[in-house]
Amino acid sequence: MNTFLRNRFSNKTLSGDYADDKNEKSKFHRPIPSTYFLGIFGLMIIVFSLVIIIEKQLPAGFRLEDEDRYPDRFIAERAYNILKNLTKIGPRPAGSYENEVLAVKVLKEEIETVMRGAHVNHVVELDIQKASGAFNLDFLDGMTNVYVDLQNVVVKVGSKINSPHSLLINCHFDTVVDSPGASDDGASCAVMLEILRVITKSEQILRHNIIFLFNGAEEDFLPGSHGFITQHKWAKEVRAFINLEACGAGGREVLFQAGPNHPWILETYSEEVPYPYASSLAQEIFQSGVIPGDTDYRIFRDFGNVSGLDFAWSANGYVYHTKFDAIEQVPLGSLQRTGDNILALAKGMAQGHQLSNVEKYRAGNLVFFDFLGAFVIRWPMLVADVINLLSVIFSLYSIYGNIKDAELSDSIEKRQYLRKLTGCIIIALASWVFSILGTLIVACFLDGLGRTMSWYARPLWLFFLYVIPTLLVSMASILLHAKYYNSDLDLSPWTLFQLYYDAYQAIWTIVLLVGVIIRIRSGFIALIWVSFASLGNVLKSRLFGRWRDSKWLLMHIFLVGLPFVQCFYLIIGALYLFIPIMGRAGAESHAEYLMAVMSSSFFGMLFSFVVPLILLVRGAERIFSLLTGLFLLSLAILILTPLGFPYSGEPNALAPQRFMIAHTRRTFHDITGAVDKESTGYWIVDMDVNSPHTVDRHVPEIADAELATQDCYDYLYCGLPYLVPVLTMIWKTHWLPGPAPKLLVPIKANVLSRESIHGGVRLTVQVEGPTHVGVMVSPVPGVILDNWSIETEEPLAGPLWRGRDTYFIYYSYGLSSPVPLTFSMDFKTGANHSGPIMDFAVTSHYLFGPGKASDDLRNLVNKFPSWTAVTYWTASYESWII
Numbered sequence: 001m002n003t004f005l006r007n008r009f010s011n012k013t014l015s016g017d018y019a020d021d022k023n024e025k026s027k028f029h030r031p032i033p034s035t036y037f038l039g040i041f042g043l044m045i046i047v048f049s050l051v052i053i054i055e056k057q058l059p060a061g062f063r064l065e066d067e068d069r070y071p072d073r074f075i076a077e078r079a080y081n082i083l084k085n086l087t088k089i090g091p092r093p094a095g096s097y098e099n100e101v102l103a104v105k106v107l108k109e110e111i112e113t114v115m116r117g118a119h120v121n122h123v124v125e126l127d128i129q130k131a132s133g134a135f136n137l138d139f140l141d142g143m144t145n146v147y148v149d150l151q152n153v154v155v156k157v158g159s160k161i162n163s164p165h166s167l168l169i170n171c172h173f174d175t176v177v178d179s180p181g182a183s184d185d186g187a188s189c190a191v192m193l194e195i196l197r198v199i200t201k202s203e204q205i206l207r208h209n210i211i212f213l214f215n216g217a218e219e220d221f222l223p224g225s226h227g228f229i230t231q232h233k234w235a236k237e238v239r240a241f242i243n244l245e246a247c248g249a250g251g252r253e254v255l256f257q258a259g260p261n262h263p264w265i266l267e268t269y270s271e272e273v274p275y276p277y278a279s280s281l282a283q284e285i286f287q288s289g290v291i292p293g294d295t296d297y298r299i300f301r302d303f304g305n306v307s308g309l310d311f312a313w314s315a316n317g318y319v320y321h322t323k324f325d326a327i328e329q330v331p332l333g334s335l336q337r338t339g340d341n342i343l344a345l346a347k348g349m350a351q352g353h354q355l356s357n358v359e360k361y362r363a364g365n366l367v368f369f370d371f372l373g374a375f376v377i378r379w380p381m382l383v384a385d386v387i388n389l390l391s392v393i394f395s396l397y398s399i400y401g402n403i404k405d406a407e408l409s410d411s412i413e414k415r416q417y418l419r420k421l422t423g424c425i426i427i428a429l430a431s432w433v434f435s436i437l438g439t440l441i442v443a444c445f446l447d448g449l450g451r452t453m454s455w456y457a458r459p460l461w462l463f464f465l466y467v468i469p470t471l472l473v474s475m476a477s478i479l480l481h482a483k484y485y486n487s488d489l490d491l492s493p494w495t496l497f498q499l500y501y502d503a504y505q506a507i508w509t510i511v512l513l514v515g516v517i518i519r520i521r522s523g524f525i526a527l528i529w530v531s532f533a534s535l536g537n538v539l540k541s542r543l544f545g546r547w548r549d550s551k552w553l554l555m556h557i558f559l560v561g562l563p564f565v566q567c568f569y570l571i572i573g574a575l576y577l578f579i580p581i582m583g584r585a586g587a588e589s590h591a592e593y594l595m596a597v598m599s600s601s602f603f604g605m606l607f608s609f610v611v612p613l614i615l616l617v618r619g620a621e622r623i624f625s626l627l628t629g630l631f632l633l634s635l636a637i638l639i640l641t642p643l644g645f646p647y648s649g650e651p652n653a654l655a656p657q658r659f660m661i662a663h664t665r666r667t668f669h670d671i672t673g674a675v676d677k678e679s680t681g682y683w684i685v686d687m688d689v690n691s692p693h694t695v696d697r698h699v700p701e702i703a704d705a706e707l708a709t710q711d712c713y714d715y716l717y718c719g720l721p722y723l724v725p726v727l728t729m730i731w732k733t734h735w736l737p738g739p740a741p742k743l744l745v746p747i748k749a750n751v752l753s754r755e756s757i758h759g760g761v762r763l764t765v766q767v768e769g770p771t772h773v774g775v776m777v778s779p780v781p782g783v784i785l786d787n788w789s790i791e792t793e794e795p796l797a798g799p800l801w802r803g804r805d806t807y808f809i810y811y812s813y814g815l816s817s818p819v820p821l822t823f824s825m826d827f828k829t830g831a832n833h834s835g836p837i838m839d840f841a842v843t844s845h846y847l848f849g850p851g852k853a854s855d856d857l858r859n860l861v862n863k864f865p866s867w868t869a870v871t872y873w874t875a876s877y878e879s880w881i882i
């Protein structure tokens with residue numbers, strides 16, 4: 001081999017940016033023309049484009065006229081018409097007439113129509129549940145949810161078999177304030193109604209029952225599902241569940257949570273659904289808490305001890321929880337795809353034998369992922385461990401083979417190769433760090449110029465701003481390292497390339513081994529890279545060792561191409577999810593820096609086996625010049641043209657800036673109960689890093705808004721009407737003085753009794769107000785909240801305030817007269833304690849109806865430009881020192 005290489009390259013000269021003709025010490029000329037590398041770069045662009053196209057593919061939606069030809073198929077147009085009837089009601093917050101009466105009426109009418117057309121082989125029952133209860137929710141900052149008379153619409157489909165086992169399918173028909181809730185979650189309910197029709201119209205007898213839960217209070221932080229799974233007469237027979245949710249509009253529904261345990265559920269999914277989209281990576285990301293959201297999956301799992309699957313639409317997250325979440329954002333193909341998948345899955349689970357004895361199939365978890373939406377690859381964790389460890393061994397073997405080859409071809413001793421390999425591993429890791437630092441410098445530059453979040457409406461900017469610099473810095477790091485670190489060796493370009501190739505393979509091997517040790521299921525990503533890189537090593541050294549031309553390059557592209565495509569498929573799904581989240585992650589989310597780090601990290605790893613190719617390229621400076629010019633040109637366009645504006649109000653490309661505004665009255669009482677301070681105005685919740693002064697030109701009043709920083713130290717929960725406990729995520733907010741709001745149902749808070757108990761004091765309080773109320777409690781130093789009468793395991797503490805525990809109670813009730821919240825609290829105090837026991841604050845929220853907004857608030861909101869989405873309501877905050 002050594003002789004072959006000498007004969008092939010000895011008469012060539014080396015060109016490039018780390019060597020020239022005069023002082024070149026290497027024996028051989030670098031064999032790949034720069035045009036070949038540009039071709040590889042162009043191929044990557046083509047791959048990116050094709051994967052994005054594949055990712056967006058949806059099946060054609062069936063129309064009503066197709067029903068005669070496909071009597072057992074899901075008809076998307078019928079689901080669309082149901083969704084139209086539901087969304088034309090408008091926003092449906094829990095407790096509103098729209099939710100508790102009109103939405104329930106639409107659902108009942110659709111269900112009764114289905115029941116009239118049901119086949120005689122089915123027994124269909126309808127129940128309207130009103131539920132009351134309380135539970136702790138360890139979500140965001142932690143809260144205790146108390147609810148009264150919230151409604152669920154429940155349908156059970158069984159047969160004369162009278163099975164005691166049921167599959168539960170869940171959606172929610174309530175919405176957040178101001179949103180028509182087409183995708184979140186009206187579309188899921190429309191899909192379920194059409195599935196109900198198809199199943200009940202078929203003559204096929206169900207082996208087990210299917211319960212369809214249309215829950216009326218998910219956006220109130222999951223009380224609807226809690227009321228069902230802990231109290232409903234059919235809850236005890238639920239053996240597994242399917243939860244349908246949305247954090248976007250349209251697109252494909254991703255299976256992002258499965259289990260816990262019960263691998264048969266995922267196996268059924270893999271075998272039955274026609275359009276799979278699933279990943280244990282998505283599950284680990286969601287369960288890590290980096291995504292600010294939760295679903296009814298948690299309730300069924302934690303309070304029902306039931307396993308299941310959690311699905312959500314994740315595309316077009318820009319409209320999630322805004323006024324733009326309208327039916328126009330829901331493609332017919334999305335309904336058809338979700339309907340086909342869930343119908344097939346529901347049939348497969350209901351007809352399977354596992355529901356009869358779920359405990360028998362409980363053990364185990366699966367590693368799972370789909371390949372480009374074509375099929376699902378899955379295996380148990382034990383099998384994954386075996387495969388991963390074998391891959392580690394195979395990888396080490398292939399690297400050892402290269403060490404021996406280098407000894408023969410370039411006279412490098414094994415110990416010397418290992419020492420050089422260690423250095424290459426270090427620089428490969430360092431190149432990722434340098435790339436991240438480089439993109440952070442770009443992000444800092446953009447932040448300084450006030451050009452943040454340009455990628456929000458146009459994600460392609462990420463490629464120019466952060467992906468190209470990542471490739472540039474990675475290649476430059478490798479080239480410089482090869483020039484200086486390996487200058488003491490007279491290596492052929494192939495051996496030099498192999499050193500860095502082995503370095504990246506060794507890094508992925510270490511990652512794979514660590515994944516086995518710490519038991520992560522997303523280790524399949526490292527497995528793919530290690531397996532194909534090792535295979536490439538063996539093929540190139542054992543079978544095709546004499547290939548050193550375009551055939552070798554094609555083989556390299558083919559071998560790393562599959563993991564490259566699969567990983568980009570995962571990356572694009574993650575970016576589609578995270579980019580819109582940056583628009584609602586709060587002003588202190590550092591969105592530009594986060595996306596810089598995320599993009600550089602993702603693509604730095606993606607380019608692992610592309611970067612070393614630069615060592616084989618003649619005229620590498622041309623590559624650097626082209627990519628640098630492309631980066632600088634894009635930066636100039638972003639800075640000098642409107643194309644860098646972050647937001648869009650275009651109907652076909654919505655990316656609005658979010659605003660939340662609460663017209664608020666704030667009242668603070670001192671220790672005597674007298675009013676110490678009072679203010680009225682608009683509380684502006686800063687939803688992204690650019691808020692709120694992007695609209696100063698359109699809404700001049702906003703220029704006078706001031707940061708509410710000192711209040712966060714002086715008062716519990718900043719003295720502001722937080723609807724939910726998100727203080728650690730969204731603490732940077734603004735206060736704009738303004739006219740007083742009109743509170744239709746003013747808050748009444750009274751201490752009903754104060755009595756001494758062993759070791760402390762028991763306080764009984766009563767709070768009365770509108771349908772949505774928050775209660776915040778913080779014991780003074782030296783006092784501990786030991787227990788309360790709310791029916792939860794124990795009081796759940798939230799973030800510290802001035803070193804003191806805080807507790808947040810979220811209280812809501814259905815369509816009824818005001819229902820007071822009455823409860824007692826037991827405090828442990830020291831024997832000599834005197835003075836106040838706690839800071840006590842109550843917020844009220846008028847999310848719908850006549851009290852939602854005054855003329856002053858509407859006039860303010862109407863000034864906001866079309867590229868914004870404003871959520872607004874009236875609120876109050878009142879505090880006491882008790």
